[in-house]
Amino acid sequence: MGNALELHDLKKAYRGQGVLRGATLSIPEGRLALYLGANGAGKTTTMRLVAGLERADAGSVTLLGGPPRPELRHQLALTLEEPRFYPWLSGLDNLRVVAGYRQIRGADRWARESLRRVGLDAAAHRPFRSYSLGMRQRLYLASSLVPELRLLLLDEPTNGLDVEGREAIWDTLTELRDGGVSLLVSTHQILDAERYAEHLAVLHDGRISFCGPYAELAAQRRLMVETPNPEAAQAALAQHGLRAEPGRQRGQLLAVDLAGRPAQQVLGLLSSAGVPVGTSRPEDLEELYWRLKNVDASRMA
Structure with a gap:
């Protein structure tokens, strides 16, 4: 199975202001991929460049195994902005x-x-x-x-909809995916990724900070540990080669990089060191998204 869509170091600026700064991603055929980023991150610009509505300043687009070409107009569809x-x-x-x-x-x-x-x-x-x-x-x-649809690009198709409207749209998109259509759906709704994404691309500051199977991203989640003594917890874990840092909400929440170890083993290390632990849970996708925003895109693309 090849890729339905590939972007290679795509760049676009308006009036000297860079929007895309070298975006690189690939979407496999027959997948429902989410393009996740904040409002104004450059998701719509990406869609317009892929569809040929605008020209990139640099980089290239590969559609359905080759360069964009006129005959693809019957196999590609795009929805943008307000209908x-x-x-x-x-x-x-x-x-x-x-x-x-x-x-x-x-x-x-x-x-x-x-x-x-x-x-x-x-x-x-x-x-x-x-x-x-x-x-x-x-x-x-x-x-x-x-x-003859093979690739469908949708820019925020559920924006502003109520629960019933959102479900109706996603039901149709899932049906299309099951029928063999490749989809790239832009959204700023992180919960959509948890429910529907098979493949995920995360856009921040004009670059792709992650692109790959959703399961691969989920595997990078850290363990969020509540403890009244986070400094002691960090010191105890460091002795075993484990890195921990304050969670985004700070306070008594500590984010622990499991480094492939079971969560229960890490909690056991804290218990053996006499560090009191309250609740613990996996890092949620929103927390992971904010962490990815600080990751060097060249290492993740």
Whole structure:
């Protein structure tokens, strides 16, 4: 299995302000990959460069095994920002328009099937202007489900949606993945990564600080230990070659790098050293994300 998407040292600046500073990542075919980063980190810029809406200042993009080329327009789809359709037309008629300019055969059949796949078949004849935000986002997704689709890029597709709307979008994305479509979904919602990501790319300061299977990232989690004497705990662990530092929330929370050891063994070392320990838990993804922001991207890409 090859890669659906590769970025090689991609750079882009606006008015001298660098947005992407050498982003490198690879997304395997048939995976649902999340592109995680704060608002303004450069996720939308990346999507626009991949889709050919803008040109990079340096670096290269590889799509579906080769350089970007015109024939890929039938295999690649992109959703960006707020969905825009003709407000007075129904959802069905808007998709018929999309079918026209994308030269999709059997436009009516495709439009109806796409609405069904995103759960909008009951609202097919309602005007777009009457759609809720969640329905608009689902219609936008429906417009991307071209017959020959192989790679789908989505920029914050669940932003601003309620729980029901978010679930509907993710259900459709998971179904697409199961059907063999490769997906890159940008988000600033860390919990989405925990629930849906198979592959993850983390963007910070214009560079990719991590790119790989989600399980590989999860394996880097440290053990968060609550203790009233963190200095004694650090000293005791250091004697066994284990590094520990105050957690992001400071106070009595200590973050311990397990270095491949079982958590219970590390807790046992503290107990043997007479260091009192309260609760302990694995580092959560948000804590790990903030730690990755300080990692040298050249070592992680």
